[in-house]
Structures are given as C-alpha cells and as structure tokens.
Amino acid sequence: MTYVDRIVRLKVELDDWQPSIWRRVEVPLTATLRAVHDVIQAVMPFRGYHLFEFRADGQRFAIPNPEWDGLRDKTNFAKAMKLGGLSDRGIAEFGYTYDFGDDWRHTITVEATAAADPAMDYPRYLEGAGRAPPEDVGGIPGFELFLDAIADPDHEQHMSSCAGMAVPSIRPTLTKTPSAPVSQSSPAVAPWARLPSRRAGGESIEPPGVGFAGGMVLRDRSHVD
Secondary structure, eight states: OOGGGEEEEEEEEETTOSSOOEEEEEEETTOBHHHHHHHHHHHTTOOOOSOEEEEETTEEEESOOHHHHHHSSOEEEGGGOBHHHHHHTTOOEEEEEEOTTTTEEEEEEEEEEEEOOTTSOSSEEEEEESOOOOTTSOHHHHHHHHHHHHHOTTSTTHHHHHHTOSOOOOSSOEEEBTTBOOOTTSTTTOOOOOOOOOSTTOOOOOOTTOSOOOOEEEOOOTTTO
C-alpha cells in the first residue's frame, strides 16, 4: 500500500491558550507541508495574510528566503516535504507557526495513520473546539484585550472590535460531505462570538454553538499531491 492509499489523522492545537483551541483533520500522506498549511488556514480559520513555518526533526520548513537563511537556520521547501516523509522518520509531533508578528504557535500531533476510505474526499475536517484569534490582533496579549472588549458592551473598544468580527472568506472553500452535513456551528459559517478566555481561573465566555461539527472537506486539492 502506497502513500496515495493512506491518510493521517492530525490534531492541530494552538499553544499557550486555555481552554484549548484545536482542530482534528484527516490528510493524505501525499500532502506536502505547504498543503498542511493550507488546511490549517482553512479550518482554524486564518486568512493567509502572513508567513509560516513548520519545525520537525530539528529542521525548518517554509518558503525559502535568502535573508532568513543568512541570519538563522537553513530553510527547507515546505512543498518538498510530504507527510509520508515525516512518517517514515517516525515523527509523531511537530510545530507550526503562523504570523511571525502575532506568533501563533501550534503543536501538530500525528494521532493515527490508516487506509483511505475510497468513498471520502481528502483533506477532511473532523472536529474541533474554540474560535481562532482574528488576524493582526496583537498576539496573545492582544487576543485577551479583544475578548475583554467584545464581552463588555461598555468597553471603549467594544464597537471597533465587534466591527471586525465578520467571518472571512475561506480559501480553499470548505464544503460538506454527503454523509455529514455542515452545521451552523462549523468553521466555514460560524459567526465571531465571545471567545473563551485563557486567563487562569477566568470564566469561559464561549457561547453555545461555537463548537464544531465534522464532515467538512477541502475541495481545492491543488497542493495535496
């Protein structure tokens, strides 16, 4: 059985935030790390405005930049490394960072590999919890301030924060599979709402309906093979 016949189940979790913001997806072993970046952008969701990198087995995978390589460690092409290659090395966990300003770091855990279901399309979103931070919010400190502002109608930044809470246009498009309809709480359609606070002992302000239902699939497969 080749990589084409197998998929990997990944859990993607935002670091340093509680309650946890996470997603679970199934991706072909033929997918490159560049394709995994696209999947993460779609299911969190982020808007793809910024650069990214993966860290696996002591190596950096991203879009090569001579200036970066001259100052720091060597960059390997994210499009040149497939999930099957990481699997061959026995890598069960690796890192993903999006937006080097806000510095959204994620831990990606390889939970299982399995035979692909010929009746399913991949990559496929399964489940998750918590809404991802908005773009350019200012990292974890800015996200906390954002949550405070949208939770308090009397906050001086309440109106300006709420004005930016529209759901972004997602590319690649997330659509439903025939066997699992997309609910109104799925990442593609869920409205921005009061999000859970990370502060120790803080009250979770995630409202009902922000959880996610599975069965979504990425139709744009241009980066998978």
